[in-house]
Amino acid sequence: MSAGVASGLITNAIGRRVPTLVNGREQVPYQGVDGYRPAGRKAGPPVRSNSDYPTNGDKRVPDLETALRLCGLRDGMTISNHHHLRNGDLVALGALQTAARMGVKDLVWFPSASFPCHEPVIELMKSGAVHHIEGSMNGPLGDYCSHGHMHGLGVLRSHGGRWQAVQDGEVHIDIAVIAAPTADYFGNADGSHGKSACGSLGFALADSIYADRVIVVTDNPVPFPCIPWQIQGNNVDYVVEVDSIGDPSKIVSGTTQITRSPDRLRISELVARFLRDSGIMRDGFSFQAGAGGIALAFVDYLAHMMKAANVKASFVRGGSTKYLVDLLQEGLIGYILDGQTFDLDAVRSIASNPRHVPTSPFTSYNFHGKGNFASMVDAAVLGATEVDVHFNANVVTHSDGRLLHGIGGWQNCLFAGCTILAVPSFRDRIPVIVDEVTTVTGPGELIDVIVTERGIAINSKRRDLLDAVKGKGLPIRPIQEIKAEVEKICGGKPAKPRLLDNPVAVVKWVDGTVLDTVWQVVDDNPYAPKVSGAE
Amino acid sequence: MPAAAETSVARRGEAGRAGLDVRSDLHVSFEERLSGGIDLDLRSRVDLYYGESIRQQVRSALQTLGVKHARIEIIDEGALPFVIAARVEAAVRRAGLGQDKSALPEAVALPAPSARDRLRRSRLYLPGNEPKYFINAGLHGPDAIILDLEDSVHCAEKDAARILVRNALRAVDFVAAERMVRINQLPVGLADLEEIVPQAPDLILIPKVETPEQVSDVVGVMESIAKRSGATRPIWLMPILESALGIENAFAIAKASDRTAALTVGLEDYTADLGVAKTPGGTESLYARMRVANAAHAAHVQAIDSVYGDGADSDGLLRWGQASRAMGFEGMGCIHPIQIEIIHRAFAPTPSELEKALNIVAAYEDAQAHGLGVVSLGSKMIDAPVVQRALKLVARARQVGLVAEQTGAVGAES
Secondary structure (H helix, E strand, C coil): CCCCCEECCEECCCCCEECCEECCEECCECCCCCCCCCCCCCCCCCCCCHHHCCCCCCCEECCHHHHHHHCCCCCCCEEEECCCCHHHECHHHHHHHHHHHCCCCCEEEEECCCCHHHCCHHHHHHHCCEEEECCCCCHHHHHHHHCCCCCCCEEECCHHHHHHHHHCCCCCCCEEEEEECEECCCCCEECCCCCCCCCCCHHHHHHHHHCCEEEEEECCECCCCCCCCCECHHHCCEEEECCCCECHHHHCECCCCCCCCHHHHHHHHHHHHHHHHCCCCCCCEEEEECCCHHHHHHHHHHHHHHHHHCCCEEEEEEEECHHHHHHHHHCCEEEEEEEEECEHHHHHHHHHCCCEEECCHHHHCCCCCCCCHHHHCCEEEECCCEEECCCCEECCECCCCCECCCCCCHHHHCCCCEEEEECCCEECCEECEECCCCCCCECHHHCCEEEECCEEEECCCCHHHHHHCCCCCCCECCHHHHHHHHHHHHCCCCCCCCEEEEEEEEEECCCCCEEEEEEEECCCCCCCCCCCCCC | CCCCCCCCCCCEEEEECCCCCCCCCEEEEEEECCCCCEEEEEEECCHHHHHHHHHHHHHHHHHHCCCCCEEEEEEECCCCHHHHHHHHHHHHHHCCCCCCCCCCCCCCCCCCCCCCCCCCCEEEEEECCCHHHCCCHHHHCCCEEEEECCCCCCHHHHHHHHHHHHHHHHHCCCCCCEEEEECCCCCHHHHHHHHHHHHCCCEEEECCCCCHHHHHHHHHHHHHHHHHHCCCCCCEEEEEECCHHHHHCHHHHHCCCCCECEEEECHHHHHHHHCCCCCCCCHHHHHHHHHHHHHHHHCCCEEEEEECCCCCCHHHHHHHHHHHHHCCCCEEEECCCHHHHHHHHHCCCCHHHHHHHHHHHHHHHHHHHCCCCCEEECCEEECHHHHHHHHHHHHHHHHCCCECCCCCCECCCC
16 A cells, blocks of 8 residues: 555645655645746766776677666666557566566666556566556556555656656656667667667657666667667667567557547547637648547648648647658648657658657657747647546546556647647546546646537637637537536536545646646446556 | 246346447346346446446336336446436337336427428438447538438347437437438338337438338328327428339329428349449449439429448549439438538539529529519520529528528638
């Protein structure tokens, strides 16, 4: 049980009860979107000397165990991994299991995200090798944490928040183990080539810069220099060559398919029409898009409208797919600034097209810096599991309180010029538009538009958007009206799930303050659908 | 699982579907008991949110159906209340109980009655036993939805589907869509009419009509049901001609009842009847379609085309729809909501047609205002039928928003 790792619950600026102490560290409660100002200097890794590294640059060691031993692995350390290999990853589990075999205890695992393939980490937590996870938890790991089995408290951060936490010294990485689809013996590494190619390696960049020790693990060793390199060998301590870092079929999908669901297509079309009719779609505009069903379809509709209006986008931020790559090649968009590369066409594109550029959470998302790309985008189209009448939204828990998704770049994207949540108004019989979200992941003041199959709700703070689309034939409706309609269809307001007064995880805001708490669930519905994690 | 065989004949019934691939439906397993009240075992995806509400609903439905003692097992995949009511009723009826009783869901307000000559460009087919497609069907903007009890429903599920469709007519808001039902051929269709007619559908499609008598039979049944239930709202008819004989009798069928608002054709069955292949070009059915169009116009009812079966081929659909309009049809069926907008485009007048018609209408109104019997445009005299066609075209264009209501100016596309 996680009793005792969280304490001193107080109510923060958005009215949520949050702990002031998490895993032994003092916390700052959320103080509003822009309420908190950091002080001090960035964290930094220890100073090293060339004298301790081979002058010929060859940092290879025989295996991961040797590398971990040379890194000084011991009890209680924080081990980090990135998630660019998604559900095909073999390296994170390999590193943790090797560490467990070496007899260490109480590790903190700090992945940039976890996937169902990481389920065996549960065994490592049961045996005591891993103490807790700070990172997104889905599927079986999410259930394990949600039921209060983890020894420490889960800490959920956005991609930008993870960079911020490392940079600000909130999380100190002892050993970063970086899976690299291509690397040379010096430690220069890249993700766009090799049999396990995954595109950008941006999520591993902070780890390579700030960790005390850095191990690069590759299944595609190339002679020095590895060109291009996204990870600099100058930050790397050891290089390990293995047969395989992952299952390519689960790293990238073949071709991502556009949804055929009529309801999702309707939502996607409404999103595209909103962008067109509000005037956001104009020459030189920019947008953010992901790889979910609605996101792919919305890009398809928008592309047709852009062609019809002879409009080009200057850049697109986001997870890249074949659909974005096609637009890039057609000249409809100037650049793809790529955070995650989702399919084979996108991997090929990032490896060969100079206008398809890998980015990192530093350039795209970090809030404690001198600006970031996500806030420069004209429009971001995102999903959510719940949205409430105050436009607050939830992406981390299911309506029953169980952990469902990581935050990903979602929080960071809320700073776009126009933030649109594209969601069905209910799923099966579960309302998505509700009185109050189960877990606040994003404050409503940053969320401008909710697009559902039953109409579009615009945040009253955005008078300009309301005026811009007046008389354009879009189904603009008050959010309360959509909510009331959904409750009528579903047969009344849904009952609130019973949650125990025991925190199992916290949700961080982009500035490191605590936005909300995830509470322990009561296991009283064995027939609840099993959720599979993604991103 | 039931452990031992019952000594007496227990009355049992099952209905609906559950499983990992099923959404918005439920499986109900019902067994009558002699005593002990209602023993309800509910496993629901949405138990946390609506478990109590479902239990209450099931108990009250059983009471309405006159069931006092029973074991009832439900696996629910997030079904809406009107579906739960339908599946419980179907299971009870299959057990031989609850005859002549209905567990009706709460009703939504009925839309305004539909006009005989209303716009019927697109009609979206909804398989009658697949509840997950019902609730959002109207949002996609078809001129009509068709709750289908015929070919899309397995013959072993006809009873369950008609209860579900009845409940949908009552409880689902189909927005602006006309609410159509395709019944089965008589005599199976008799039972369909018994459930459907009291719930005031706007139009009933009668399949595989070959003779005018088949239409009169349906009308007779509808009238006696309406008399019993006191319903007075108009329910229009659309006979479907799907055989060589039906095509030959097209005009007589179209004239068989003044409830008939439209005549349509079913090409899958028609080509099968002819023993020929159904081709994308449709040469083999050209005669049948022209015959239907002509008969419909002769009888002053709408001519409505069949469906375009390839849901992924939007260019082919657009061409088919445009050709169909040119032959005199006013609409066609949809098998997927993405076809709706394309069909509406296909059946819209072209900009040049519309401009010409607007000029003629303006000249006609001018002549009327000046008390002139002859309408002329420039140096040309316009014949009366041409004026009539222009008036009709402009009226339709107004209905679909291509012409602004007051000014008569050509409006921008949304």
